[in-house]
Amino acid sequence: MKNSIIESIEKIGWPRIIIGLFLASMFVIAPFVGVSVGTSISDVLVRFTFNGVLVLSLLPMVKSGCGLNFGLQLGIISGLLGAVTSIEIGITGFLGFLIAIGVSIPFAILFGIIYGLLLNRVKGDEMVVATYVGFSVVSFMNMMWLLLPYKSPDMIWGYGGTGLRTTISVEKYWFHVLNDFLSFEIGGVYVPTGGFLFFALMCLIVWIFFKSKTGTAMTATGSNPVYASSSGVNVNKMRLVSVIISSIIAAIGILVYEQGFGFIQLYMAPLYMAFPAIAALLLGGASVGKATIANVIIGTFLFQGILTMTPSVINNIIKSDMSETIRIIVSNGMIVYALTRRKKARG
Numbered sequence: 001m002k003n004s005i006i007e008s009i010e011k012i013g014w015p016r017i018i019i020g021l022f023l024a025s026m027f028v029i030a031p032f033v034g035v036s037v038g039t040s041i042s043d044v045l046v047r048f049t050f051n052g053v054l055v056l057s058l059l060p061m062v063k064s065g066c067g068l069n070f071g072l073q074l075g076i077i078s079g080l081l082g083a084v085t086s087i088e089i090g091i092t093g094f095l096g097f098l099i100a101i102g103v104s105i106p107f108a109i110l111f112g113i114i115y116g117l118l119l120n121r122v123k124g125d126e127m128v129v130a131t132y133v134g135f136s137v138v139s140f141m142n143m144m145w146l147l148l149p150y151k152s153p154d155m156i157w158g159y160g161g162t163g164l165r166t167t168i169s170v171e172k173y174w175f176h177v178l179n180d181f182l183s184f185e186i187g188g189v190y191v192p193t194g195g196f197l198f199f200a201l202m203c204l205i206v207w208i209f210f211k212s213k214t215g216t217a218m219t220a221t222g223s224n225p226v227y228a229s230s231s232g233v234n235v236n237k238m239r240l241v242s243v244i245i246s247s248i249i250a251a252i253g254i255l256v257y258e259q260g261f262g263f264i265q266l267y268m269a270p271l272y273m274a275f276p277a278i279a280a281l282l283l284g285g286a287s288v289g290k291a292t293i294a295n296v297i298i299g300t301f302l303f304q305g306i307l308t309m310t311p312s313v314i315n316n317i318i319k320s321d322m323s324e325t326i327r328i329i330v331s332n333g334m335i336v337y338a339l340t341r342r343k344k345a346r347g
Helices: 002-012 014-033 037-056 059-064 073-089 093-120 126-147 193-211 213-223 225-230 235-261 274-283 293-318 323-339
Strands: 167-169 184-186 189-191 263-265
Touching: 014 037, 014 293, 037 189, 037 193, 037 235, 037 274, 037 293, 059 193, 059 213, 059 235, 073 093, 073 126, 073 167, 073 235, 073 263, 093 126, 093 235, 193 213, 193 235, 193 293, 213 225, 213 235, 225 235, 235 263, 274 293
Parallel strands: none
Antiparallel strands: 167 263, 184 189
């Protein structure tokens, strides 16, 4: 009995157990300090649905041996280009959301090819190079957002008539187009059914892909590139395909994020978006060389749960509005913790 308990703990991993218990304690304390448990659970569920796909986008590159995708910004910017183009066209509802996805995919493929070819030339230093690539692309796009010929009055600066605003609302277009689909409320808890279904669909597609011949070859490339090459696998091609797929999923992920959040954020907003996604994956038990869909699900829930609950509970305890300060401390503290335990994978 004792041995089975120890084995279970080792399988789950102490970090996940400790963080899970801490999150549970936040929910227990919440009603005693005036925080609505129903609202808090709703916030966690909503945050989970519109962050999950971004975390999922990291999986292909980890599987292929390219490491953690610190250049996630390329996929995110592809999604942003799809989003603003969809609004420029002016189609609303689910069709507008699909058009945004359709427009973003070609950009993601193009950026993914360039990014993948670069990573194939810097094997062993992918994560360092990727970080600078992501930062450079965000800076370059700061100029492009001002120069691209978009004309929609909902997006351009009012006083100049040109250039895109920093924040663009999607309320009139495809706000909550996924979250409100088949959504319901039970016991004061809002359940974004459509968001969960879309995330489940994306996970299913990724799972099926990695069961395919190409997916198996990609996994073999990440596990042992020498063996994969001797078995006839084109290692560089598999790495390139993984980067393209990661960029496509990231583009879709930012669109899911925007429909849940309600706004498109341009300019410097994507700069650090890779770090929370990577931290969530690592907190779920993944490592630089090994990750699973289970790691994505567990890590996203834990990360978003802690990020949602901690500021509101501590605010009410100390009776002062320090939510943003606490959120920054908790978020960055979890990222530092997650990145220091990269070497050992769980689950």
